[in-house]
Amino acid sequence: MTAQPILLDVRDLKVHLRVGPVLVKAIDGVDFQVRHGECVGIVGESGSGKSTMARAVTRLMPNVAIGELSGDLKFEGRDILAMPDRELRSLRRGRGFSMIFQDPLGYLNPTQRIGRQIEEALSRDDAAGSDKARVHALLDEVGLPDPVNLARRYPHELSGGQRQRVMIAIALASGPQLLFADEPTTALDATVQLQVLQTLYRLHRERNMAMAIITHDLGVVAELCDRVYVMRGGKVIETADTVSLFEAPRHDYSRRLIELSARHHNQEARA
Numbered sequence: 130m131t132a133q134p135i136l137l138d139v140r141d142l143k144v145h146l147r148v149g150p151v152l153v154k155a156i157d158g159v160d161f162q163v164r165h166g167e168c169v170g171i172v173g174e175s176g177s178g179k180s181t182m183a184r185a186v187t188r189l190m191p192n193v194a195i196g197e198l199s200g201d202l203k204f205e206g207r208d209i210l211a212m213p214d215r216e217l218r219s220l221r222r223g224r225g226f227s228m229i230f231q232d233p234l235g236y237l238n239p240t241q242r243i244g245r246q247i248e249e250a251l252s253r254d255d256a257a258g259s260d261k262a263r264v265h266a267l268l269d270e271v272g273l274p275d276p277v278n279l280a281r282r283y284p285h286e287l288s289g290g291q292r293q294r295v296m297i298a299i300a301l302a303s304g305p306q307l308l309f310a311d312e313p314t315t316a317l318d319a320t321v322q323l324q325v326l327q328t329l330y331r332l333h334r335e336r337n338m339a340m341a342i343i344t345h346d347l348g349v350v351a352e353l354c355d356r357v358y359v360m361r362g363g364k365v366i367e368t369a370d371t372v373s374l375f376e377a378p379r380h381d382y383s384r385r386l387i388e389l390s391a392r393h394h395n396q397e398a399r400a
Contacts, residue, residue: 133164136307136339137186137226142200144178144185144363152196155181157363159200163307168333168340170350170371172386173360179343182360183309187228188217204307223252227305231312233292237284243268243295244280250302267298272328290321294328301332307339314349326353347390351375359383 144156156178163169171179184190186202188209202209204226212220221227230236238246247264261280268276271294284292293313300308310329314322330353333340342353350357350371357374359367359382367380378384 133166135162136165136167136205137161137163138201138203139182139186140201142182142185142202143197144181144190144195145197147194147196154363156185159360159363159365161186161358161365163339163341165306166337166339167356168330168342168354170354170357171341171343171360172345172347172350172357174345174386177360178363179360180311181363183228183311183341183343187221187226187309188212189228222250222303224304224306226307226309227300227303228309229293229296229300229311229313231315233289233296234284236296237292239284241283242280243282243284243287247280247295247298247302250299252303263302264298267301268295270301270332271295271298272324273298288321289317290325293317293321293325297325297328297332301336305338307341308333309341309343311343312345313342329353345386346393347375347387348393359386 139159139161142156142159142161143154146153146155159178159182161182171182173179185198186209190198198210200210204220207220209217219225244261244264247267248260251260251263264280265276268279273279273291273294279287279291284295287295297313313329314325317325326349329340329342332338342349344350354371356370357368358365359374359380361382367374367378367383369379374383375387378387
């Protein structure tokens with residue numbers, strides 16, 4: 130099978146943060162690629178740099194003191210770091226990239242109805258139907274029943290799984306070619322986690338949308354991803370297709386992550 134063209138090409142990414150007098154090398158020379166329609170896993174323990182990498186690539190860095198942010202970051206050949214804010218906003222609002230965060234309550238506006246929040250994220254490149262109809266279609270697409278009623282509700286009136294699906298709908302509203310999902314099921318129980326992951330995988334396939342899943346759970350990677358990047362201490366220490374990583378990990382750290390994940394899932398199965 131012929132490989133799809135590269136959508137996102139990251140070379141020698143460095144993100145150094147200032148914490149008081151200390152310079153922390155959160156990301157220290159990372160190479161990373163995602164092809165059109167591909168699902169890539171970014172795995173590692175807490176503090177490995179995986180979320181920081183995704184935020185740097187999408188230029189959604191939190192309010193921290195940055196000592197250095199550098200590298201060659203190209204999305205469809207366009208230089209992400211050199212983009213002016215207006216071009217970057219256009220990329221996020223029209224067939225560029227989007228991101229799902231792990232804490233819906235931290236990102237949904239508690240004073241605004243769900244439908245309104247999705248409307249604000251809609252791509253202006255797509256004139257198909259009214260905004261309300263497009264919102265209802267998105268809620269239906271992410272598996273939420275009775276979208277007309279749900280669009281009128283506020284975040285606190287929804288369950289954790291429903292809020293996470295709303296976050297997915299917001300991320301999809303711009304019609305992204307690449308979706309970053311940062312620990313998208315962390316706060317959910319096992320049954321709801323599975324449902325949300327199945328929804329993400331279905332959307333990835335139906336839309337032929339590239340996806341980068343950031344997780345510490347190798348079980349998620351085994352189910353969804355084509356390739357895997359293993360991160361530790363701000364560096365990529367191993368990259369492989371998913372089957373090769375699980376069958377013959379080259380790095381002891383990768384092997385340990387696989388063993389820990391298998392143990393965790395076995396414990397869940399016995400519970």
